[in-house]
Amino acid sequence: MTSNTENIPMPKSNRALFLEQMNRTFRSNKLTGVGAAIFLLVVLAAIFAPLLSTHDHIDQNILNRLEGPSDQFLMGTDAYGRDIYSRLLHGARISLIIGGVAIISAMIIGTAIGIIAGYYGGRTDDVIMQFNDILLSFPTLILGLIVVAMLGPNMQNMIIAISLTSIPGFTRIARAPTIVIRERDFIEACRALGYRDWRIMVYHILPNVLSDVMVMASLWLATAIRTEASLSFIGLGVKPPEATWGGMIREGFENILDNPWLSIFPGLAILLVVFSLNLLGDGLRDAIDPKTREA
Amino acid sequence: MFTFICRRLIISIPTLLAVISIIFTLVRIVPGDPAQTILGDQASASALDAMRERLGLNRPLLEQYFDFMGSALTGDWGESMVTGKPILGEVVNVLPYTLELTFVAVIFGVLTGLPLGIWSALHRNQLIDYLVRLTTLIGLSFPAFVSAILLLIVFAINLGWFPVISSGGRDDVIGWFRDLAMPALTLGTIMTAYIARVTRSSMLGVLSEDYIRTARAKGVPNNVIIWHHALRNALIPVVTMIGLFLGVLVGNSVLTEIVFNRPGLGKLIVGALGQRDYTMLQGLMVCYAFIIIFINMLTDLTYGLIDPRVKYQ
Numbered sequence: 001m002t003s004n005t006e007n008i009p010m011p012k013s014n015r016a017l018f019l020e021q022m023n024r025t026f027r028s029n030k031l032t033g034v035g036a037a038i039f040l041l042v043v044l045a046a047i048f049a050p051l052l053s054t055h056d057h058i059d060q061n062i063l064n065r066l067e068g069p070s071d072q073f074l075m076g077t078d079a080y081g082r083d084i085y086s087r088l089l090h091g092a093r094i095s096l097i098i099g100g101v102a103i104i105s106a107m108i109i110g111t112a113i114g115i116i117a118g119y120y121g122g123r124t125d126d127v128i129m130q131f132n133d134i135l136l137s138f139p140t141l142i143l144g145l146i147v148v149a150m151l152g153p154n155m156q157n158m159i160i161a162i163s164l165t166s167i168p169g170f171t172r173i174a175r176a177p178t179i180v181i182r183e184r185d186f187i188e189a190c191r192a193l194g195y196r197d198w199r200i201m202v203y204h205i206l207p208n209v210l211s212d213v214m215v216m217a218s219l220w221l222a223t224a225i226r227t228e229a230s231l232s233f234i235g236l237g238v239k240p241p242e243a244t245w246g247g248m249i250r251e252g253f254e255n256i257l258d259n260p261w262l263s264i265f266p267g268l269a270i271l272l273v274v275f276s277l278n279l280l281g282d283g284l285r286d287a288i289d290p291k292t293r294e295a
Numbered sequence: 296m297f298t299f300i301c302r303r304l305i306i307s308i309p310t311l312l313a314v315i316s317i318i319f320t321l322v323r324i325v326p327g328d329p330a331q332t333i334l335g336d337q338a339s340a341s342a343l344d345a346m347r348e349r350l351g352l353n354r355p356l357l358e359q360y361f362d363f364m365g366s367a368l369t370g371d372w373g374e375s376m377v378t379g380k381p382i383l384g385e386v387v388n389v390l391p392y393t394l395e396l397t398f399v400a401v402i403f404g405v406l407t408g409l410p411l412g413i414w415s416a417l418h419r420n421q422l423i424d425y426l427v428r429l430t431t432l433i434g435l436s437f438p439a440f441v442s443a444i445l446l447l448i449v450f451a452i453n454l455g456w457f458p459v460i461s462s463g464g465r466d467d468v469i470g471w472f473r474d475l476a477m478p479a480l481t482l483g484t485i486m487t488a489y490i491a492r493v494t495r496s497s498m499l500g501v502l503s504e505d506y507i508r509t510a511r512a513k514g515v516p517n518n519v520i521i522w523h524h525a526l527r528n529a530l531i532p533v534v535t536m537i538g539l540f541l542g543v544l545v546g547n548s549v550l551t552e553i554v555f556n557r558p559g560l561g562k563l564i565v566g567a568l569g570q571r572d573y574t575m576l577q578g579l580m581v582c583y584a585f586i587i588i589f590i591n592m593l594t595d596l597t598y599g600l601i602d603p604r605v606k607y608q
Contacts (some may be wrong), residue, residue: 142545
């Protein structure tokens with residue numbers, strides 16, 4: 001009884017609606033569930049990488065270099081005699097941490113900017129969106145590459161670079177529904193009640209924008225992981241001997257004529273993760289928007 | 296038409312200025328002293344001063360800004376810090392390779408992606424539709440360098456149909472094709488996937504419009520409806536997306552050029568990264584800015600070709 005007022009607000013019902021929608025999606029489109037399951041497996045593999053590894057992923061053993069897949073080395077060994085399977089597991093950690101942290105921070109910053117632009121409108125909106133469109137038109141990879149090159153290749157700068165390239169997308173996605181919601185009666189009511197702008201934005205607009213943003217987050221996490229792998233492949237990733245998928249392909253590429261599996265296994269790993277996220281995100285997007293818009 | 300192009304050029308000026316400002320800021324916010332980074336820890340104080348002088352770092356920031364802006368716009372991008380050659384010349388030397396690669400990839404993507412998308416839309420929720428959707432999703436999940444490496448392993452190493460290193464030769468048509476085929480296929484398949492998906496959803500949207508129902512009701516033959524009434528309208532968002540994806544393609548061409556060891560902007564960028572050639576990187580960024588703005592303009596122009604409602608005023 002006493003906390004009755006806390007149970008009424010929009011977020012709750014909205015969240016329930018969202019969950020119901022998700023439930024329907026997973027039941028109607030089996031592939032969405034497959035995508036989610038594969039991604040979950042990869043996350044688990046990354047978390048339990050030390051337990052699942054059969055060898056140390058950094059220790060070099062020159063006697064076992066460039067061996068093919070066998071019982072002892074499930075996916076063979078690289079030019080330094082390191083177990084590819086174990087390196088793959090640890091590489092998953094780096095990809096997921098960089099991709100995850102970058103996308104979550106981009107989501108927070110981008111959504112905030114988008115809601116502010118959409119809510120205030122006018123000059124604020126014009127300036128923010130003009131700047132946003134310019135950033136958006138720049139190829140993700142080129143922008144990320146330049147930023148990492150300027151700041152120096154390490155994990156933190158990779159996160160900054162990938163996050164920076166993802167922010168404009170989130171801004172766009174968050175702004176679009178904000179413009180519509182801003183005009184609705186319940187926002188007018190909030191204003192009449194004298195709520196402050198930030199309170200309206202956080203408690204009344206954000207919950208309505210969140211589902212769109214979350215769906216895009218799963219798709220852009222795929223892009224982020226691909227960008228991370230690409231930058232590592234170019235040689236701008238987390239420094240060796242730490243295992244990164246892009247870096248493993250880069251090293252394997254030097255022996256591509258004789259030992260193609262060095263590049264193929266990490267390549268397939270990237271493909272699997274990106275594909276599972278795309279499958280998941282695509283299904284979720286279909287569920288939210290029946291007309292299935294692209295991009 | 297001419298006035299339209301002029302107008303578009305004027306509109307793109309603020310964008311260009313903004314991009315150049317971003318590049319200027321980006322280069323300046325780098326922690327530490329660029330001169331120190333370039334020369335290394337052992338550099339003497341006088342060498343550092345000389346380098347700052349050369350880079351113009353000792354002048355007021357505003358002066359540096361306008362100077363940078365002026366030289367970026369007039370094509371005076373300075374000299375490479377490593378080779379000492381003019382950057383514009385280096386870029387112009389390799390630009391045709393990147394452009395021809397991107398161009399052929401887009402053509403490939405349009406020729407395969409459009410029919411696939413239309414086909415998929417016309418068979419909505421049938422087996423073909425699912426297959427197209429699934430394969431295109433796999434197609435756009437491939438990082439360019441992974442598909443490049445797979446193509447390299449299959450077609451160049453195992454089958455030996457194409458050269459492992461694409462030197463971008465252009466002495467005769469066959470050599471040109473053999474060098475270009477695999478890099479273009481790598482980028483082209485990404486484009487196919489994107490275009491097929493956009494075409495499909497755009498086509499589905501248009502097919503559910505009222506005027507299509509009207510056309511059906513008055514007995515217009517099905518293929519006229521599809522090719523004349525629906526496709527033309529469905530193409531407008533596709534063109535927008537192709538413009539956007541061109542940016543993605545330009546980015547991915549970097550990876551493709553590395554894998555196939557092909558001359559182009561990508562190799563130039565990676566070379567500059569390896570040698571910490573900051574002036575070259577700066578020049579390349581300005582070059583990319585010009586390319587992106589050019590693509591945007593081209594996209595706008597194409598609207599008019601498809602949609603007569605767009606007036607070139």
